[in-house]
Amino acid sequence: MKRGSVILLVDMESFYASIEHARNPQYAGRPLVVSGDPNRRSGVILAACPLAKARGIKNAERLFEAQQKCPDVVVVKPRMQLYVDMSLKISKLLGEFTDLVEPYSIDEQFMDVTGSQRLFGGPYDIAVKVKECIERETGIKARIGIGENKVLAKLACDNFAKKNSTGIYSLSQDMLEFDLWSLPIEKLFGVGNKMAMHFRNMGIRTIGQLAKTDCARIKERFGVHGQVLWMSANGVDYSPVTRKAHAGRKGYGNGMTLPRDYVKKEDIHVVLLELCEEVCSRTRQAGKMAGTVSLGINGASFKEKRGFYRQRTLPIETNITMEVFEAACVLLDRYWDGFPIRRLNVGLTNLQSDQNWQMSLFEDNASRDRLSNIGYVMDEIRRKYGKVAIQRAASLTAASQFLDRSKKIGGHYK
Numbered sequence: 001m002k003r004g005s006v007i008l009l010v011d012m013e014s015f016y017a018s019i020e021h022a023r024n025p026q027y028a029g030r031p032l033v034v035s036g037d038p039n040r041r042s043g044v045i046l047a048a049c050p051l052a053k054a055r056g057i058k059n060a061e062r063l064f065e066a067q068q069k070c071p072d073v074v075v076v077k078p079r080m081q082l083y084v085d086m087s088l089k090i091s092k093l094l095g096e097f098t099d100l101v102e103p104y105s106i107d108e109q110f111m112d113v114t115g116s117q118r119l120f121g122g123p124y125d126i127a128v129k130v131k132e133c134i135e136r137e138t139g140i141k142a143r144i145g146i147g148e149n150k151v152l153a154k155l156a157c158d159n160f161a162k163k164n165s166t167g168i169y170s171l172s173q174d175m176l177e178f179d180l181w182s183l184p185i186e187k188l189f190g191v192g193n194k195m196a197m198h199f200r201n202m203g204i205r206t207i208g209q210l211a212k213t214d215c216a217r218i219k220e221r222f223g224v225h226g227q228v229l230w231m232s233a234n235g236v237d238y239s240p241v242t243r244k245a246h247a248g249r250k251g252y253g254n255g256m257t258l259p260r261d262y263v264k265k266e267d268i269h270v271v272l273l274e275l276c277e278e279v280c281s282r283t284r285q286a287g288k289m290a291g292t293v294s295l296g297i298n299g300a301s302f303k304e305k306r307g308f309y310r311q312r313t314l315p316i317e318t319n320i321t322m323e324v325f326e327a328a329c330v331l332l333d334r335y336w337d338g339f340p341i342r343r344l345n346v347g348l349t350n351l352q353s354d355q356n357w358q359m360s361l362f363e364d365n366a367s368r369d370r371l372s373n374i375g376y377v378m379d380e381i382r383r384k385y386g387k388v389a390i391q392r393a394a395s396l397t398a399a400s401q402f403l404d405r406s407k408k409i410g411g412h413y414k
């Protein structure tokens with residue numbers, strides 16, 4: 001990113017909870033949380049409003065624990081379609097300030113407003129106008145980090161904008177030593193608990209200590225990821241804000257946590273086929289085929305960690321559901337030893353265009369072509385009439401999760 005660029009990271013405050021507060025005036029002034037399953041004490045907190053956080057409630061903790069801290073908390077079940085729609089609406093609002101808007105997550109978006117300053121004023125003025133626009137149109141408060149690149153904007157938002165009264169903070173390259181470097185290493189974007197422990201074992205306890213460490217030493221220990229973290233500590237980021245950030249994705253995957261332990265292979269096959277159908281559909285919609293199939297499995301026991309992640313290279317690239325399913329079954333037969341399963345994941349990588357089919361001298365190419373066309377026709381039927389308009393016979397069995405998954409977005413009900 002060129003020096004002189006102005007990048008904003010716009011983050012929605014307690015996004016899911018803020019939407020529910022805005023949509024339900026009767027909850028005004030009351031602590032509110034959005035829980036993954038409000039009907040179960042074991043449900044997980046997806047979002048807590050500032051009032052709930054002030055009572056000690058944290059995101060990702062168990063609902064039962066949250067209710068112990070705040071017995072009068074309002075518990076709302078998630079409405080994922082509403083949240084997705086609101087995120088898209090906010091994207092359109094940001095598009096009124098610049099055409100360079102890059103969604104980073106459902107509640108965070110980057111904006112390059114370098115070329116918008118003649119119309120809307122300086123960086124801080126633009127940030128104020130963006131905040132006011134979002135709150136006026138949606139009732140949701142935003143926090144905004146300002147920087148010369150994406151990592152500076154992200155660090156400004158996470159470490160400073162979220163904690164000051166204005167909700168806006170600008171972090172410049174020449175102020176890193178005074179603003180950022182004294183913070184604990186955990187505050188650096190991209191550093192989780194394990195990485196922080198590794199850094200501390202090396203004597204690196206602050207962001208500044210990492211920034212001043214020889215990059216070659218960090219790269220030798222942690223590879224490219226370590227180099228990226230060292231660059232972030234020094235406020236270096238060359239990635240531009242682009243509307244095509246997800247266009248060059250390297251693979252597609254789908255997974256699900258099962259509602260009960262699966263131990264019978266025939267039951268596992270049902271869910272596995274449904275996951276292969278979903279991931280192949282997404283691959284076809286992108287105009288791609290894959291050369292590698294991966295299968296991930298997690299066991300049901302919390303005490304004894306069981307599971308594996310394995311992949312298989314296909315003889316010919318494909319997006320045909322049954323070919324991917326057969327490869328996944330080979331991996332299941334080879335690496336699963338019968339332990340109860342609670343989570344499955346199927347992935348496709350090594351993508352190429354679906355316009356370039358490899359012909360075979362030993363198989364019926366016409367038959368394979370028909371199988372491919374069936375997949376695209378099924379996709380079109382579901383696009384026009386809904387996901388459940390056409391389904392495989394296996395999805396009518398008790399082991400199926402097809403109907404339940406069709407009601408969800410991101411693992412939560414619409």
